[in-house]
Amino acid sequence: MLSYQCAFCDDAVHETSADLRVLKVSAAEKEGFQELFVHRRCLVAALRPAFPLGPVLEPTVAEQR
Structure with missing residues (x-):
């Protein structure tokens, strides 16, 4: 199973986790973006x-439970 490193807590977050979110960060003066x-x-x-x-x-x- 593929997992990523959370940019906030440094723990693993698995690709199938309902808790996984992807932030796309860009700067107005630069091309492209970085995914977190x-x-x-x-x-x-x-x-x-x-x-x-x-x-x-x-x-x-x-x-919520």
Whole structure:
């Protein structure tokens, strides 16, 4: 099974995990982008609490239990 290293916590995040998210980071003055693999929970924890979460960042049913 393929896994990536979370850019926030440094732990493995598996390609089949419902928690896997991919951030595409770019700079206005440069071409291209960099992909960062992260756990959804790590990304949400890094955001300020009042930041509105859309469907991509809301917890899965399994995480709500």
